[in-house]
Amino acid sequence: MLVAIALLRGAVIGAAAAFFAGLLVDTATLGTLGVSSLLLTIVAYWVGRYGETTGRDRTHAPLLSVVAATVAFTLGAFGLHVMLGDGVSARLVFFESLLPAVLLNTLAATPVFALTSRLLGREDGARAPRGVKLAG
Template structure:
């Protein structure tokens, strides 16, 4: 008898709540190279890469809303940026279907960059009263580097959480091609 599977939407909901709690309870209070690591965009990016553009965008919207609410920030900023991240990662999967091992690393760097640069642009548009230091650029660069370093473990974790219920898992898809008439590279070389 196998244990009942937790539905995908419930998994995503639990994942989002846990990520927000860990982010605000642990990660926001740490400093790696002087900046707090932010795994929110990386989780949204991972969902987009694994599940496609619509689940990525929806996950981005809700996670952004939770982060903005929990941190008493201006509502809508993180939602908007996370939608871009989730949708972008999802479209990459749908259009290019990348399977390189380093894809999450590159997409994680892009996701973090979109979030921090986008946040700064929105804040400038809303009006900044104080002088802005050039060190802001350094802060953005360091944040992107930290995000890039964390992208692989976060992606692996999200993939592990979602893999039992993924509608179209990468590995399963490749295996299907070999076992239903398609030739594996080894078989093809022998033929």
């Protein structure tokens, strides 16, 4: 849903939504506060920028964004946990966790994107490119 918000409403709103969603996740799971916020903010901002620029009006944009976001979030979480000194198994991340997460999120991507589009509606202004100057 965060990917859909970022694609539909742009990088800044997407990142803000992701930040607060991350706070909720960390609070609910009693995890280290800020870890999910940090990762989701970065990922949602990137997805938002992609939606504002090259991903505009491309039908495969939601699917591609979901796959990329899932991979980025999982790898980012792995890196962050390693840096924080938590015991994390690379084998578990790369071979057991990543593929099911990508498959599940990809399956859910289309209906969730459609639902979010209906809820939020399209906002043409937000989908216009920001800070991108096309040559020629």
